[in-house]
Amino acid sequence: MTLYDLFQNFKIFEAKDDADRASLRSTDNVGEINKLRDQIDHLSLVCQATCELLDEIGISKKMMLAKIQEIDLRDGKLDGKYVKQHTCRSCHRPLAARHLMCMYCGVLVDKAELL
Structure with a gap:
């Protein structure tokens, strides 16, 4: 071979x-x-x-x-999709579900708020 x-x-x-x-x-x-x-x-x-x-x-x-x-x-x-918007409890800016803290003010995100 x-x-x-x-x-x-x-x-x-x-x-x-x-x-x-x-x-x-x-x-x-x-x-x-x-x-x-x-x-x-x-x-x-x-x-x-x-x-x-x-x-x-x-x-x-x-x-x-x-x-x-x-x-x-x-x-x-208008796309036929529902995307729940979450805001920071401190600065009221939008939060991404993947972040552990607000990227604007640094407040820790309570994951229960994102549900």
Whole structure:
């Protein structure tokens, strides 16, 4: 067996190992996707029940859509996403959830405030 053959066999072994790891990650991803689908199904059910109850007490679909748009625009972008804004209890400037202290005034952030 030549040095080239050894090198080729090593590369083939590496490729098979990479393929096996990718296959395992793919299986893990399928499980995570199924969990997310279950969560979406549950949230859809909750939203449907909420909308029907609100309609029964006189809150129209038009009113709901207006409130959804109002909440969506709180971060300055009409993008269909809700981003909760947190502010420092001391200087009232915006806080990022990843920071342990306010980057403006240095006050320690109580993580319970960010929930």
